[in-house]
Amino acid sequence: MHIIKLNAIDSTNSYLRALSTNVPLDDYTVVVAKHQTNGRGQMGTHWQSQDSKNLMVSVFKDVSFLDVDYHFYISIVVSLSIYDTLKSFNIKKLKVKWPNDILSEDKKIAGVLIENVIKQNQMQGSIIGFGINVNQKEFTNLPNASSLHLISGKLFDLDEVLHLVLSKMKYYFFLLKEGEFDILISTYQDHLFRKNKPSTFKNTEGVLFSGFIEGVSNSGNLQIRLEDDIIKEFDLKEVTLLY
Template sequence: MHIIKLSATNSTNSYLRSLIADENLNDFTAVITQNQTSGRGQMGTVWNAEAGKNLTFSVFKDISGFYLEHPFYISMVAALALIKTLNFFGIPKISVKWPNDILSENKKICGVLIENVIKNNKMTASIIGMGLNVNQTEFENLPKASSLKIITGRVFSIDEVAITIINNLKFYFEFLKAGNTAIIKNEYVNYLFRKNKPSTFLDAEGCMFSGFIKGVTNTGNLKVLLENNIVKTFDLKEIQLLY
């Protein structure tokens, strides 16, 4: 695997995207930085990480040879690769807070930002950005954040964690390329945070309502069982899961 290490960059996703424009990259080329100055998350949120203590990186995946009807499967693959990695390192009670935040118990330890590359109206590649809290122990004004060190008391090799994630991405992308989408989706749904538990949500108008998470659609919408016994689907802009 080809890993590019940077002391600092504004965004590993942006850096990787600029490389794609200039050259043909090897599959699973990764860019890792000690300090990401303008890290981004889902829906335009900002990802802040203490320099040198966390894993902030992006991975290039060539999907030109895939038959991929629903791009959300890339998000599922990324989440499962992270879960497999965290299980390997002994992190307990892992779940996916839809669509792809990774939690240990109810504390967020990882965020994912996926940006797809489209050429001639066809998706040819994906840039999978991940921010994983590894050895940072203080998160000012972020009571719902945690890290591998806080959870286990151990100091982790960031390089070892990164290589393990990349290998697990390779594992799940082989499943995806072979068309084993049902296996991927079933495993992802089994890890959904608060699945089948009474939960409170906030809609786009700011109104709260209750329901039970039942799963996701192939396009990535969340399936929620409402009080009137009807299952309704919501996309990312329509709903927010409250703790």
């Protein structure tokens, strides 16, 4: 495993992607930054973080073994890796908010951004970015954000958290390579935020509607049970789960 540590960078994902265009990357090439000036999240959002308080990481993973139709399982692997890591540190009331935010006590403590490299409809590599709020104590204008420190009252060693996430990631990617899709998706769905609970959603037109989360499809679509027990699938661009 090759770990590159940086003091400051615009985005670890952008850095790793640029690096991959110049040299072939080894499996599990890791970039860690103390500070990001332009950290990116899902759907064009920005990841805010205080210097040297949190984990901001990107990992290159060879996923050429994976069929392109199962790309969402990369997200499942990363979500479970972070979930298990935080559980091992006794962080309580953990859930995975679809597709791959990690919550504790309904507050966001980790987010994931995955950028896959696909050539001729074949998976090649994946740049897996994740941020974990570790020792940060204040979040300005982010009422739904928290950190491991705020939840537990403890200070954490960033390297210890990082290496445990990477260890869990290797384990879950091993299961994925072995084709253990059922184990992975059932475990993921067991941890899904608001599963089988009445929830409020917003569609692309801004219209609110109610339903129950049933699970996710192999392609990563959220399966919602609507009125009259109709189950409809939505992708990430079509629906937002409101807190």
